[in-house]
Amino acid sequence: MLDKYRLDGKQKASLQDYDPDDTASFKDKEEVAEGFEQLKEQLQDIQERLYASKTHGVLIIFQGMDCSGKDGVVKKVLSGLNPQGFRAESFKQPTSDEAAHDFLWRTHKVTPAKGYITSFNRSYYEDVLITRVHELIDKKVANNRLKHIQHFEKLLADNGIVVIKIFLHISQDFQLKKINERMENPEKMWKFDPSDLEERHYWGQYMKAYSDAFKASATKHNPWFIVPANNRWFRDYLVLKIIVSTLNKLKLEYPQVDIPQTQRQE
Numbered sequence: 001m002l003d004k005y006r007l008d009g010k011q012k013a014s015l016q017d018y019d020p021d022d023t024a025s026f027k028d029k030e031e032v033a034e035g036f037e038q039l040k041e042q043l044q045d046i047q048e049r050l051y052a053s054k055t056h057g058v059l060i061i062f063q064g065m066d067c068s069g070k071d072g073v074v075k076k077v078l079s080g081l082n083p084q085g086f087r088a089e090s091f092k093q094p095t096s097d098e099a100a101h102d103f104l105w106r107t108h109k110v111t112p113a114k115g116y117i118t119s120f121n122r123s124y125y126e127d128v129l130i131t132r133v134h135e136l137i138d139k140k141v142a143n144n145r146l147k148h149i150q151h152f153e154k155l156l157a158d159n160g161i162v163v164i165k166i167f168l169h170i171s172q173d174f175q176l177k178k179i180n181e182r183m184e185n186p187e188k189m190w191k192f193d194p195s196d197l198e199e200r201h202y203w204g205q206y207m208k209a210y211s212d213a214f215k216a217s218a219t220k221h222n223p224w225f226i227v228p229a230n231n232r233w234f235r236d237y238l239v240l241k242i243i244v245s246t247l248n249k250l251k252l253e254y255p256q257v258d259i260p261q262t263q264r265q266e
Helices: 029-053 070-077 124-128 139-158 172-184 194-217 232-248
Strands: 057-064 086-090 117-121 161-169 224-228
Touching (some): 057 070, 070 232, 124 139, 139 194, 161 232, 224 232
Parallel strands (some): 057 161
C-alpha cells in the first residue's frame, strides 16, 4: 500500500500525479478506526524500545501548503507518545539571529538525540521553497542548498537518526474551503493570516518548487511520502502507517542487562 505514496528517486516527482482526494480502498473513517488504534499502540511500544535502546533517533518532517493540517496531524497521530521522549518543533520566518547563520543552523540544533522522536512543522526545506517562489534566492543557490540538504540527511542517517519526510497534499479548492472556515468560525479565526490568501496566487510556483525538491532529495534511504490530505481521517491513518512501518524496519530491542549473581535478590 505504501509504495503508491513513496517517492524514492525512481518515480516521477510531479504532484499532478497524486490525487489529494485519494483514500486508497477505504470508504470512510469507520473502516480504518480499528487499524488506526492498533497502529497507535504499536507506535507507543516502538517509542519505549527506541528510548530504552538509544540506538536511533527519529525526525518526522511535515511539509505542505497552508491548511494542509500539519499541526492537526501531529496532534492526532502523535498524541499517544510519551512527552518525555517526544518534542514538536515549528519553524516560522527566521529571526535575525537565525538569518545570520547558515540555513541549516536553526533546524540542526533541535534534531533529536538517540532515543527521542521530534516532529518538524515545516523544516529546512522552506529555504528552497518559499525563498525560491518569492525569488529571494536564484536557482543556483536553491540547487546548492538542495545538495547541502542531501549531505545533511546523510549525516543524520550516519549518526542513527531516521528521517521520515511527509508532504500533506491538498487541493486549491480544499485550501480555500479551510481558509473560509477560519474566517467564519470565531474559534478558528486566530489561525487566519491575510498572507494565506496572497500565497494562493503562487500555487503553481509552489508545486514546481516542491517537485524540484522531491526530485533532488528523494532517495531509497530517505524517501518522501506524498499523503493525500483532503480527507483528514485518511491523512491521519496513512501518516501513522508510514511512521510505524518505517520504524518497524529498525527491529528495535530492549537492551540486555547482565546482573551479577551476587546482586540478585532471593
